[in-house]
Amino acid sequence: MIETPYLLFLGDAPDMLAAKVAIGIRDWRPDHAVGQLSLPGCGADLGLTEMTLAEAKAAGAKTLVIGVANRGGVISAAWKEVLIQALEMGYDLASGLHNLLRDEGDLVAAAQTHGGTLHDVRVPTVGYPIANGVKRSGKRCLAVGTDCSVGKMYTALAMDAEMQKRGMKSTFRATGQTGILITGHGVPLDAVIADFMAGSIEYLTPDNDPDHWDLIEGQGSLFHVSYSGVTMALVHGGQPDALILCHEPTRDHMRGLPGYSLPSLEQLRDTALGLAQVGNPDCKVVGISVNTQHLGEDEAVAYLAEVEAQMGLPAVDPYRHGAGRLVDALDAV
Amino acid sequence: MIETPYLLFLGDAPDMLAAKVAIGIRDWRPDHAVGQLSLPGCGADLGLTEMTLAEAKAAGAKTLVIGVANRGGVISAAWKEVLIQALEMGYDLASGLHNLLRDEGDLVAAAQTHGGTLHDVRVPTVGYPIANGVKRSGKRCLAVGTDCSVGKMYTALAMDAEMQKRGMKSTFRATGQTGILITGHGVPLDAVIADFMAGSIEYLTPDNDPDHWDLIEGQGSLFHVSYSGVTMALVHGGQPDALILCHEPTRDHMRGLPGYSLPSLEQLRDTALGLAQVGNPDCKVVGISVNTQHLGEDEAVAYLAEVEAQMGLPAVDPYRHGAGRLVDALDAV
Numbered sequence A, B: 001m002i003e004t005p006y007l008l009f010l011g012d013a014p015d016m017l018a019a020k021v022a023i024g025i026r027d028w029r030p031d032h033a034v035g036q037l038s039l040p041g042c043g044a045d046l047g048l049t050e051m052t053l054a055e056a057k058a059a060g061a062k063t064l065v066i067g068v069a070n071r072g073g074v075i076s077a078a079w080k081e082v083l084i085q086a087l088e089m090g091y092d093l094a095s096g097l098h099n100l101l102r103d104e105g106d107l108v109a110a111a112q113t114h115g116g117t118l119h120d121v122r123v124p125t126v127g128y129p130i131a132n133g134v135k136r137s138g139k140r141c142l143a144v145g146t147d148c149s150v151g152k153m154y155t156a157l158a159m160d161a162e163m164q165k166r167g168m169k170s171t172f173r174a175t176g177q178t179g180i181l182i183t184g185h186g187v188p189l190d191a192v193i194a195d196f197m198a199g200s201i202e203y204l205t206p207d208n209d210p211d212h213w214d215l216i217e218g219q220g221s222l223f224h225v226s227y228s229g230v231t232m233a234l235v236h237g238g239q240p241d242a243l244i245l246c247h248e249p250t251r252d253h254m255r256g257l258p259g260y261s262l263p264s265l266e267q268l269r270d271t272a273l274g275l276a277q278v279g280n281p282d283c284k285v286v287g288i289s290v291n292t293q294h295l296g297e298d299e300a301v302a303y304l305a306e307v308e309a310q311m312g313l314p315a316v317d318p319y320r321h322g323a324g325r326l327v328d329a330l331d332a333v
Helices: A017-028 A053-058 A077-088 A105-114 A152-165 A177-183 A194-204 A228-237 A265-279 A297-311 A324-331 B016-028 B053-058 B077-088 B105-114 B152-165 B177-183 B194-204 B228-237 B265-279 B297-311 B324-331
Strands: A006-011 A033-038 A063-066 A092-095 A118-120 A139-145 A169-173 A212-216 A242-247 A284-290 B006-011 B033-038 B063-066 B092-095 B118-120 B139-145 B169-173 B212-216 B242-247 B284-290
Touching (some): A006 A017, A017 A152, A017 A177, A033 A053, A063 A077, A077 A092, A139 A265, A152 A169, A152 A177, A152 A284, A194 B228, A228 A265, A228 B194, A265 A284, A265 A297, A284 A297, B006 B016, B006 B077, B053 B077, B063 B077, B077 B092, B077 B105, B105 B118, B152 B284, B152 B324, B194 B228, B242 B265, B242 B324, B265 B284, B265 B297, B284 B324
Parallel strands (some): A063 A092, A169 A212, B006 B033, B006 B063, B063 B092, B092 B118, B139 B242, B169 B212, B242 B284
16 A cells, blocks of 8 residues: 655646546545645645755655646656655655556656555556456446536546435445545556456456445546547446536637547547447436536536526536436435 | 568367468468468368378478468467477478467477477567558558458458459558568558557558559447447558448358357448548548359359349459459449
């Protein structure tokens, strides 16, 4: 397990979206983060106290968590200096990047010299099976998005928190580095070998009590040409009983794909449901989760009402207004 | 490159479907296969001369090719004896199994002792990029199936052969071990890391002449819950201009998934086309390739006529009757 509390490293993140990992830890395990550390040019700010390595160390931080996800996941030279200094000061490092800490000779050397541990949470540590498609007991909910990074993990975490509060049986199932850093376990799906993707999700969401819900963290989007295969493995390996549609209404193109427009919520509903019913004919779309962070309160409320009327399903921003109505919808399945 | 000619090892293949690799080599590069080698209980027969290792060696065989694909890809103890004996006799080994030759200590030791080479064609040897979705020049055709192992590779190989005969510009693009063993290059897609699947297909099918066609080998099925994520990466990474629907009409359930029925050709058409048009809005379904190996000639002809009328698209068995009409349809795109 990764030692807490953390100092969250934001590096030179170009924007807040790139700091998804750090934001997730701040929001869902605030007690685990003593502060943030940015480099010059950083476009992300978590609102935590900005600290040097020494200040955070004095505040009790044990692990420097790389809280920023780069496309392609490269550990830059600018980052290296800080990471090595952290190891020299007795920190452990934790990362969900593709470019593994353990593949960097200077980090490995510094870790060995100073007795630090390098945690690469992206690396699968299990030999996953090939999916067998056998129906499992218990219930599963999957968040699917019109695009990447629209709030699928938040939605699942918020629903899980609400269900715990109500005394319902639920488990958040992490499928990405942030979720794994938050909960301490899960499947790093985007690093799994293609043939075993769906099987890894079957493994992650095994037979359970009939009234237990797995809240499965979504990845990518069926409409994002770079990552749609990963999403598909979740839709089929997860065998969901319920889908939540996730959307961010201010995007003008798919993330990282200029020229690709977002699908409508109707397109997402029809495509995702049709594919999910291959694995579970009883699957239903039960609600819509909208990430309204770029809208004002009145605008957000109006937009949610409009979507709710248009789709005939509860439409909420679980971060802004709570996940209660999504859990109500799930409870009715 | 793998040294030819081959002796094709069938092991204890339960049926002909399990011997897909060997069948592909026999049909598309018959000059490369001097014979076949079966173990007791083998349910596959290629119709090649059954040979011992010594007989094939005398006939000039240089490489023992594992021509059988097991679910999960395990190298059994029964196979080991033959493989080690082959290395002792001076053979190289070539395999597309998940369970790598290079991970078997006794095979590695025998190869080193006797100067043999272990070819694991399933292992990616390229650091593939993440897909960027940028439109590429040239044209691409992808075969998609109602199920796994319905003839997608055959269809692409037959169309490529017909196009070569007509003097058209075309390239068969292998995405699986059989295709790679046949052509000597390609992407072992089911062994690629999830995040890089679509990017590996972009890499495999780069910019080309405007009148050049890539015939992309399909994998899995959008309706097969074990492998649908792999198929999705082909549909989006391949950016196809044309889809060929592939079907085997005598299956009573999805391969390896009892209880899962096959989709109709209409369902496959609508699902695959809708998803393909996310990456290429001009994509069209141009024809249907039916694997009629389990039907008599009259029955096959009648079935093809029925499908053609039902779907309003040319429906042929390229193995039985040639790929001419599918190429005509492609040429009209």
